[in-house]
Amino acid sequence: GESVGLHLPTLSVQEGDNSIINCAYSNSASDYFIWYKQESGKGPQFIIDIRSNMDKRQGQRVTVLLNKTVKHLSLQIAATQPGDSAVYFCAFKRAGTASKLTFGTGTRLQVTL
């Protein structure tokens, strides 16, 4: 079946350090992945996406890595800032359609000063 899971429910990092949030998925038919950031009381905010024909994609201070062999996805945040504190969700769907997103359970990132 389809499932998306996260290794760490809470990640605490110091300001300025790099953060790595991990996600595992089980359905090999998944070919499009998104990372969302959710702050308290708000909706999921799109961060970055990656398609299955790519291994890596970079944005502003964020990098997503995809390892299809082990069905693993990660989000790297460089120079983590207090404003990065939030819950991060990975989600996947099948590319090429407007089909539903399946979300992981979320990782809470806590940035300490």
Add this chain to the structure above:
Amino acid sequence: EPEVTQTPSHQVTQMGQEVILRCVPISNHLYFYWYRQILGQKVEFLVSFYNNEISEKSEIFDDQFSVERPDGSNFTLKIRSTKLEDSAMYFCARTGTSGAYEQYFGPGTRLTVT
């Protein structure tokens, strides 16, 4: 990417009452979605809506739920007879302007059923 707006931001209702949650897209898109998030849990898909028809729905989306675009603009989610377990955040989402892949979420409506 401009997101969608949702009203109300918070709705309190008694068990058994009907509620209508509204989503207003900023621009004209074809694909819309409703998701919900029970407090402390992950986001769950409810239904997708394409070209004024339901294209996919989850097991959660039973006969108590319905969606429509009554005036061609607003996108609504109706729960006919609310239950305590319907208490959650309800998010409307739309696809991006560059294609049908990424989805952008609204701020959500917090539904509290008492």
